[in-house]
Amino acid sequence: MVERWTRSTSLHLELDRSAGRRRALEQALRAAISSGQLAAGTALPSSRLLAADIGVGRGTVVEAYAQLVAEGYLVSHPRAGTRVAAAVRASADVVAAKEKTREPEFDLRPWSSDVSAFPRAAWASAVRQVMRDLPDRDLRYGDPRGHELLRQELAGYLGRVRGVRVGADQVMVCSGFSHALALLSQYLRRSGRRRLALEDPCLAANRETAVFHGLSTVDVPVDRGGMDVSRLRDVDAVLVTPAHQFPYGVPLAAPRRTELLAVAERMLVIEDDYDGEFRYDRQPVGALQGLAPDRVVYVGTTSKSLAPAMRLAWMAVPAPLMPELVRIRELTDRHCPVIDQLALAHLIGTGSLDRHLRRVRGRYRARRDALMSALTAVPSVRALGVAAGYYATLLLPPGVSDTDVSRRLAERGVHVDTLSRHRGSASTIDSGLVVGYGTPPQHQFAAALEAFIAALHASGL
Amino acid sequence: MVERWTRSTSLHLELDRSAGRRRALEQALRAAISSGQLAAGTALPSSRLLAADIGVGRGTVVEAYAQLVAEGYLVSHPRAGTRVAAAVRASADVVAAKEKTREPEFDLRPWSSDVSAFPRAAWASAVRQVMRDLPDRDLRYGDPRGHELLRQELAGYLGRVRGVRVGADQVMVCSGFSHALALLSQYLRRSGRRRLALEDPCLAANRETAVFHGLSTVDVPVDRGGMDVSRLRDVDAVLVTPAHQFPYGVPLAAPRRTELLAVAERMLVIEDDYDGEFRYDRQPVGALQGLAPDRVVYVGTTSKSLAPAMRLAWMAVPAPLMPELVRIRELTDRHCPVIDQLALAHLIGTGSLDRHLRRVRGRYRARRDALMSALTAVPSVRALGVAAGYYATLLLPPGVSDTDVSRRLAERGVHVDTLSRHRGSASTIDSGLVVGYGTPPQHQFAAALEAFIAALHASGL
Numbered sequence: 001m002v003e004r005w006t007r008s009t010s011l012h013l014e015l016d017r018s019a020g021r022r023r024a025l026e027q028a029l030r031a032a033i034s035s036g037q038l039a040a041g042t043a044l045p046s047s048r049l050l051a052a053d054i055g056v057g058r059g060t061v062v063e064a065y066a067q068l069v070a071e072g073y074l075v076s077h078p079r080a081g082t083r084v085a086a087a088v089r090a091s092a093d094v095v096a097a098k099e100k101t102r103e104p105e106f107d108l109r110p111w112s113s114d115v116s117a118f119p120r121a122a123w124a125s126a127v128r129q130v131m132r133d134l135p136d137r138d139l140r141y142g143d144p145r146g147h148e149l150l151r152q153e154l155a156g157y158l159g160r161v162r163g164v165r166v167g168a169d170q171v172m173v174c175s176g177f178s179h180a181l182a183l184l185s186q187y188l189r190r191s192g193r194r195r196l197a198l199e200d201p202c203l204a205a206n207r208e209t210a211v212f213h214g215l216s217t218v219d220v221p222v223d224r225g226g227m228d229v230s231r232l233r234d235v236d237a238v239l240v241t242p243a244h245q246f247p248y249g250v251p252l253a254a255p256r257r258t259e260l261l262a263v264a265e266r267m268l269v270i271e272d273d274y275d276g277e278f279r280y281d282r283q284p285v286g287a288l289q290g291l292a293p294d295r296v297v298y299v300g301t302t303s304k305s306l307a308p309a310m311r312l313a314w315m316a317v318p319a320p321l322m323p324e325l326v327r328i329r330e331l332t333d334r335h336c337p338v339i340d341q342l343a344l345a346h347l348i349g350t351g352s353l354d355r356h357l358r359r360v361r362g363r364y365r366a367r368r369d370a371l372m373s374a375l376t377a378v379p380s381v382r383a384l385g386v387a388a389g390y391y392a393t394l395l396l397p398p399g400v401s402d403t404d405v406s407r408r409l410a411e412r413g414v415h416v417d418t419l420s421r422h423r424g425s426a427s428t429i430d431s432g433l434v435v436g437y438g439t440p441p442q443h444q445f446a447a448a449l450e451a452f453i454a455a456l457h458a459s460g461l
Numbered sequence: 462m463v464e465r466w467t468r469s470t471s472l473h474l475e476l477d478r479s480a481g482r483r484r485a486l487e488q489a490l491r492a493a494i495s496s497g498q499l500a501a502g503t504a505l506p507s508s509r510l511l512a513a514d515i516g517v518g519r520g521t522v523v524e525a526y527a528q529l530v531a532e533g534y535l536v537s538h539p540r541a542g543t544r545v546a547a548a549v550r551a552s553a554d555v556v557a558a559k560e561k562t563r564e565p566e567f568d569l570r571p572w573s574s575d576v577s578a579f580p581r582a583a584w585a586s587a588v589r590q591v592m593r594d595l596p597d598r599d600l601r602y603g604d605p606r607g608h609e610l611l612r613q614e615l616a617g618y619l620g621r622v623r624g625v626r627v628g629a630d631q632v633m634v635c636s637g638f639s640h641a642l643a644l645l646s647q648y649l650r651r652s653g654r655r656r657l658a659l660e661d662p663c664l665a666a667n668r669e670t671a672v673f674h675g676l677s678t679v680d681v682p683v684d685r686g687g688m689d690v691s692r693l694r695d696v697d698a699v700l701v702t703p704a705h706q707f708p709y710g711v712p713l714a715a716p717r718r719t720e721l722l723a724v725a726e727r728m729l730v731i732e733d734d735y736d737g738e739f740r741y742d743r744q745p746v747g748a749l750q751g752l753a754p755d756r757v758v759y760v761g762t763t764s765k766s767l768a769p770a771m772r773l774a775w776m777a778v779p780a781p782l783m784p785e786l787v788r789i790r791e792l793t794d795r796h797c798p799v800i801d802q803l804a805l806a807h808l809i810g811t812g813s814l815d816r817h818l819r820r821v822r823g824r825y826r827a828r829r830d831a832l833m834s835a836l837t838a839v840p841s842v843r844a845l846g847v848a849a850g851y852y853a854t855l856l857l858p859p860g861v862s863d864t865d866v867s868r869r870l871a872e873r874g875v876h877v878d879t880l881s882r883h884r885g886s887a888s889t890i891d892s893g894l895v896v897g898y899g900t901p902p903q904h905q906f907a908a909a910l911e912a913f914i915a916a917l918h919a920s921g922l
Contacts, residue, residue: 048810051594058594062610115600120592123800127588131581133512133519136902139576139768149523167538175794182793205792212792307600309799331666331673332643333636333794338770339584340798349509441597 021056025064033073042084105413106448110391110436115307119356126343144329146173150345157348163286165293166316173336175311180299185213193236199227200424219424225253229260237268243285247422247434249385249393251285264295275304279388280365294318367437374453380461390438396431412455482517486525494534501547566874567909571852571897576768580817587804605790607634611806618809624747626754627777634797636772641760646674654697660688661885680885686714690721698729704746708883708895710846710854712746725756736765740849741826755779828898835914841922851899863892873916
């Protein structure tokens, strides 16, 4: 597709740079299409070519094209490239008018931390270094557990940062928590152990993943002290988020930690430490694994500390599980990409990851403080789980449906998650909003917070 | 581990640069340990620190350490780093003496093309470009099929290079052929179709992968025209390597291609195009998929064209399969790393992949020609499958066991694969060696070829 254009003349557009590059490009394209300069059916140059031509990042052109496709000015075909839509002018004028009055949208769902903070330069530089140093043989098929250098760095890092006790031989690098859970579910099913206890509520996707891979799930109620461990029985394994329960945001109460370690004699404990690096008010709650490394599988991830698109995570695995997990990897995806693994090892080894985490931790703490301060204007909600992480759980007054409130917020362009969406089969749980204050880009956070508070007020809270 | 050393004094070593960096470092370390300068138990600096200190790549230090661990001079612990072994001197002297007389080892197994040709600078530069252009939102969770830009580039590339007919919507990016087969096996099992026909012989790992994921396999004999398609019955799916049968190296005969497309009405055809980019003597045999895109799943990979450690491959998937494959990805590993995907899209879009392939294709053709020329001195073997790929299949005279020959070659430091290792349950097949002439690094190929021919002669051939 790109090649078709490398010998063509590019577009001639008048860009009003004062409007910001993407908006300027969008406006210029709209004008050229509306005026007939670009006729219906005209093929546009590839985003790469146009980007080079007008001196902007390719992403800018891709976004502008996508916006104009959404508005109906352009159509995009995998093989025919991007073209001016047929009969575009009448309808496009309507869309453009609508576009001008559209409310901004704010994503405060807790699916991601602020990916605009991703250390792009450090990553590019780490990859460059890896490309310099890597022995050729590391470009062949590698160890299903992951590259030894990364496993060594992780063993040190996890011990230092999270109190995990593990040697490099017992680390397995994987793609994310969902991947770890899929692997562990397959391991459990193959060893004839099919009953997995889940927190209720828990991340809805975890329930689906375990069931998809052949387990049956047992819901164990969560309250403000985390999972009610005393109700844990007749299961082969249990999945917990002891440092920061999702979605309640609370740590597992100390007596329950002790109790969980006692029952771990009879079942496999899977510890999901999805945001262990983010804690603000005191020392992090150390990993449960550190207290019972032979009985707990610890899972951590870069999805919150760096970005979900990295697809890099890790497990600390008790020795008896490793051979079967290695076997599953060998006969499925083999291992994670080695260059990525070594670039991450480089970020850890040079202290670059620590510096990144210090920076974003400061940002998220400031956002958390701003959210707490703004919420004093909404006395009917009560915040839980704000000592850590990148989201807050806001309990709603009795009788107020979190689904209703979230729908009303969405009508005003503010998107949040709810406790009820993560409810399992058996429990009655609080009504509450799960607010990902870490999600918006930094420059948008103040506006998002203002819109959120205004939308809460407009919803009668 | 690394941090522990950043404030320490590094080692003081006399390096004899004329010996090559790694050997010089190994010799200096052996000397320092043997002389007692480095006492038993002494912790060595991290490979990164030492590499910076003496001005070599970190990989050089890692390899030198690994060599000295293998020789018993050093011990390596995940948490304690690398240390001088206790009581090393007596035994190490023996090892060192042995090391001096050891034969060089040549890897001519067909598991990989020459990874020393990997375009390191182009990859680092592509990642840098991606880090500049990538919109932030692409760092969040992405499309389970893969990033749209890569899928678009692949749709164009596969059409141009392999005659594959697919739109970007029907491409799924995955980690390798084994991953594709694992996903397709899960898809088939979930849809109640459990019988998969395999070529016999075929890559042994494919049989294991299909069985591991719940299929039963049916072996269909291969002869010098590829799979005997007429014997294909009572199965739900069939896996073939039509462009270049592994391990025979032959293309599927034209009448059998036609016959296979006819039976594809009744079963799913999985086309493994593992080395379709490497063909020397005429135009490539186009992908089967191009003749029946609704009935054939096409699978290609970077494992041979770039390097196995990349873990990037792709499927062209008939529309009805995609929803379930997406579901499997969503509940397992979600998707491949986005930065890698976009870097590959960049290599394709800028023509960098084409340039790399032209370069290595020329190398492999020259190696193939050198092998054929050298084999005129071994008239008792006959080469098959040399029009394409990165390996040759050498048929042995009747009554000569390929396992025996391969063992005798290994005793002389030459490692090859055999036809019999890939035999299934039902067939009698030729006795033959599978020789990966693409595997050694370029500078080692001439020596490897010489050693191979000498070892064949020494084996009585």
